Each structure stands twice: as C-alpha cells, then as structure tokens.
Amino acid sequence: MKRKLLVYAHYFYPDVASTGQILTELCEGLQEEFDITVICVVPSYDGKVESRYKRKRIHREDYKGMHLLRVRVPEFQKKNKISRVKNILAYFFNAIIATFSAGKQDVVFSISQPPILGGVLGVIGKKLKRAKYIYNIQDFNPEQTEAVGYSKSRFILNFARGLDKYSCKKADTVVIVGRDMKRTLETRFQGQDVPSNIVINNWIDEKQIYPLPAENPQIVSFKEQYELNDKFVFMCSGNIGLYYDLENIIKVIGEFKHEEDVVFAFVGDGIMKQTLVDYVQENGLDNVKFIPYQDKEDLIYSLNAADAHLVTNAKGIKGISVPSKIYGVMASGKSVLGVLEEGSEARLLIENSNCGKCVCPGDYASIKSTIAEIIKNKASFKKMGAQGRKTIEDKLKKDTSIDRYAEMLNLK
Incomplete structure (x- = not known):
C-alpha cells in the first residue's frame, strides 16, 4: 500500500506562481510512490477568484489522481x-480546517509560503496527523523582508524569526534549494544543534523547455506580436516583485534608450510592475516592452525569443532565496546577465557553467558597462548559452531533483 503524503502547497496548478509550478511537478513525480493530498488555495494568483469558488469553504477536486482540498x-x-494579509490569513486558517478532512497521513510536507505561516502549517499538520514533517524552505523569512527593508520593526522581525526557527526545529528534515542557503540555516542556529537538512535544487522540466531555432513559427509570431523583430532582445521573465532591484535597474536600462536595435522585454507581472511602467512612460523608453505572463505550454517560445536573459536579486538576498527563473533560462540555451551576489546559488550556476556574465547588485556602473559590452559583442555572448543547457542536461534534470525528494521522503 502506498504511503500517504499531505502537501501544504499554498498555490498549485493552474496558478502560475513559481512555487506552485514546482510543487505541482513534484507531486506529479511522487505519485507512483505516494497517495497524495494537497491543501491549496482556490485558483487566485492574480488576485481574482471565480464565483464558483466563493460558495464553499473547502472544494474537493482531483488532479491527475491526487486529492485536492482547495480552500x-x-x-x-x-x-x-x-488585502494580501487577509488573503493569507484566510488560507492559513482554512487550511487548518481542511487538515481535519485529510484523513490519516504518514508524511506532511510544507513550504515557506506564505512566509512564516507555511512552516507553522506544517508543524500543525505534523501534530494533528502524528506524521513525519518535511519543511521545504524556498525563501528565508523574515531575512528576505529585512534585506529589502519591507519591515523595520525589530519586535515583529524577531518574533517571525523565532517562529520560523521553531518550524525548522520541529521538522524531521529541512529542505533548502541552494548551497548558499545552508549557511543561512546554520547562522540561525549558531551555538545550537542545526536541524537535519539537505540541499535539493529547484528545476525546470528540460523536456518542455529546450533550445529552438529562431525561425520557429511560434517564436516568429511572438516576436511579431510584441515588436521584437530584428532586435537584440534582453529579457527579464517571471515575477516582477520586491526582491529583484528592478526599480533601480530600469534606470540603467533607460541609459540605452537610443539603442534602436536593442529591446528590453519584461515578461510577467508583480507588485513592482507598475513602478517600471511609470518610469518607462515618464522617460520615453520606446525600447522597453511589457509582455503578459505566458501559459506554461508557451513559455518555451517566449524564453527562446530572447538573445540574453536578465536574472537578478537585490543586494542582501544571497543565502535567502534563489531566483528559479535561472533554470528555465539555462534550459533554453540562452546566455545570462546575472545581477547576483558572489557565492549565491544562481551566480554559482552561471559561473560554473560559463553561460553568461555576472555583476554585483547595486553596482550600477558595472551593470551599465556589462550591458554595453554585451551589445558590442552580441554574437560571442549569445554562444555562451549553450553551456547552460549542457549543465542542465548533465546535472540539473527535473527527475534528478524529484528522485532526491523521493529518496529523502522514503528514508523517513
């Protein structure tokens, strides 16, 4: 008989949140070995909720043989x-209620989303189900909040850190997604026993995202639709959020407004998007384009439409979060301009595979000079991307990471 696995996913298919996509694929990959129940929100990543999901507290659905409890x-x-806090708290309390409907479970798995509360949910699930508990930290909080100054209350920050440390201590294993994040976990527990932990990289499905020729009809159509034809395309694809310093990087991009054969394309959405849009409009940056999120099945075409991808993190994010977009960029065989701290997981991936160039966050003069250098040497820079694809195939396949999860879960 299969062991029973309860997953607190927050977002899950069809929501486009990167953690939702990762957890959807992880659950799909673990299905043969586990009977899986997922507790997640009703589809709502864009902030909207369909009327049919407003009637009941818990909606039972099936997805590829998995049991979904959408709250x-x-x-x-x-x-x-x-409004965000109300949304998150509703998920937290309704997920606890849904836990009572989940039946017996052998293993509970939660992630660090929503911040702090994701770990607390896992601890509650562990106690209610008397099960083993795996805590997957995608982002360390409140460290991430501190890094960008989103909250400056020492009381709140210290309380939140203490609560998340408690979740780590109660976990049978803490899974972190970058080598630099291991040091952050150890720093949290200086002078104390560090919880059992393992580093397992996130991924992209390399069978769905791979290099395509420029003349591919869908790529040609994508470029025509968004006026990218006959341009050297710098692309930033994914969440346009708080932790990427894009509100300052857009000012550097603005210094290339007269490069008529270069275009900077932002594909996606997020809390900082309107700030970028406003800057572009106020400063007449005609070579900056904003493109909506692409459906998962179309992501291969948008990623391949770029000549170079921009992967960034704000200063202070090293060891706290890994921008998961790096895996899709590398899988598509495209070169990377990384604005990333030395020793951070994404920067290590770029440097070790030699698939692009890196500069440090906050060093805007170097960002500008590196963009200028790339524009000057377009052909040689584009060739570097093939090394990223090779690294994905050799070391970072989706099944490699999922197999490591399966092995870890089965040992407990």
Whole structure:
C-alpha cells in the first residue's frame, strides 16, 4: 500500500506562481510512490477568484489522481498590504480546517509560503496527523523582508524569526534549494544543534523547455506580436516583485534608450510592475516592452525569443532565496546577465557553467558597462548559452531533483 503524503502547497496548478509550478511537478513525480493530498488555495494568483469558488469553504477536486482540498480565500490587490494579509490569513486558517478532512497521513510536507505561516502549517499538520514533517524552505523569512527593508520593526522581525526557527526545529528534515542557503540555516542556529537538512535544487522540466531555432513559427509570431523583430532582445521573465532591484535597474536600462536595435522585454507581472511602467512612460523608453505572463505550454517560445536573459536579486538576498527563473533560462540555451551576489546559488550556476556574465547588485556602473559590452559583442555572448543547457542536461534534470525528494521522503 502506498504511503500517504499531505502537501501544504499554498498555490498549485493552474496558478502560475513559481512555487506552485514546482510543487505541482513534484507531486506529479511522487505519485507512483505516494497517495497524495494537497491543501491549496482556490485558483487566485492574480488576485481574482471565480464565483464558483466563493460558495464553499473547502472544494474537493482531483488532479491527475491526487486529492485536492482547495480552500476559499478573498480576492486581493497585490499592492494593498491589508488585502494580501487577509488573503493569507484566510488560507492559513482554512487550511487548518481542511487538515481535519485529510484523513490519516504518514508524511506532511510544507513550504515557506506564505512566509512564516507555511512552516507553522506544517508543524500543525505534523501534530494533528502524528506524521513525519518535511519543511521545504524556498525563501528565508523574515531575512528576505529585512534585506529589502519591507519591515523595520525589530519586535515583529524577531518574533517571525523565532517562529520560523521553531518550524525548522520541529521538522524531521529541512529542505533548502541552494548551497548558499545552508549557511543561512546554520547562522540561525549558531551555538545550537542545526536541524537535519539537505540541499535539493529547484528545476525546470528540460523536456518542455529546450533550445529552438529562431525561425520557429511560434517564436516568429511572438516576436511579431510584441515588436521584437530584428532586435537584440534582453529579457527579464517571471515575477516582477520586491526582491529583484528592478526599480533601480530600469534606470540603467533607460541609459540605452537610443539603442534602436536593442529591446528590453519584461515578461510577467508583480507588485513592482507598475513602478517600471511609470518610469518607462515618464522617460520615453520606446525600447522597453511589457509582455503578459505566458501559459506554461508557451513559455518555451517566449524564453527562446530572447538573445540574453536578465536574472537578478537585490543586494542582501544571497543565502535567502534563489531566483528559479535561472533554470528555465539555462534550459533554453540562452546566455545570462546575472545581477547576483558572489557565492549565491544562481551566480554559482552561471559561473560554473560559463553561460553568461555576472555583476554585483547595486553596482550600477558595472551593470551599465556589462550591458554595453554585451551589445558590442552580441554574437560571442549569445554562444555562451549553450553551456547552460549542457549543465542542465548533465546535472540539473527535473527527475534528478524529484528522485532526491523521493529518496529523502522514503528514508523517513
């Protein structure tokens, strides 16, 4: 008989949150070995909730043989803190209620989303189900909040850190997604026993994202639709959020406004998007384009439409978070301009595979000079991307990471 696995996913298919996609693929990969129940929100990543999901507290669904308990949450606006907090708290309390409907479980698995509360949910699930508990930290909080100054209350920050440390201590294994994050976990527990932990990289499905020729009809169509034809395309694909310093990097990009054969394309959405849009409009940056999120099946075409990809983190994010977009960029065989701290996981991936160039966050003069150098040497820079694809195939395949999860879960 299969062992039973309860997953607190927050977001899950069809929501486009990167953690939702990772957890959807992880659960799909573990299905043969586990009977899986997922507790997640009703589809709502864009802040909207369909009317059919507003009627009941818990909606039971099946997805590829998995049991989904989707919990009701209120609609929210990404820039409105109060509405976001209400949404998150609704998920937290409704997920606890849904746990009572989940039956017997052998293993509980939660992630660090929503911040702090994701870990607490796992601890509650462990106690209610008397099960083993695996805590997957995608982002360390409140460290991430501190790094960008989103909250400066020492009381709140210290309380949140203490709560997340408690979740780590109660976990049978803490899974972290970058080598640099291991040091952060150790720093949290200086002078104390560090919880059992393992580093397992995130991934992209390399069978769905791979290099395509420029003349591919869908790529040609994508470029025509968004006026990228006959341009050297710098692309930033994914969440346009708080932790990437894009509100300052856009000012550097603005210094290339007269490069008529170069275009900077932002594909996706997020809390900082309107800030970028406003800057572009106010400063007449005609070679900056904003493109909506692409459906998962179309991501291969948008990623391949770029000549170079921009992968960034704000200063201070090293060891706290790994931008998961790096895996899709490398899988598509495209070169990378990384604005990343030395020793951070994403920068190590770029440097070790030699698939691009890196500069440090906050060093805007170097960002500008590196963009200028790339524009000057377009052909040679584009060739570097093939090394990223090779690294994915040799070391970072999706099944490699999922097999490591399966092995870890089965040992417990």
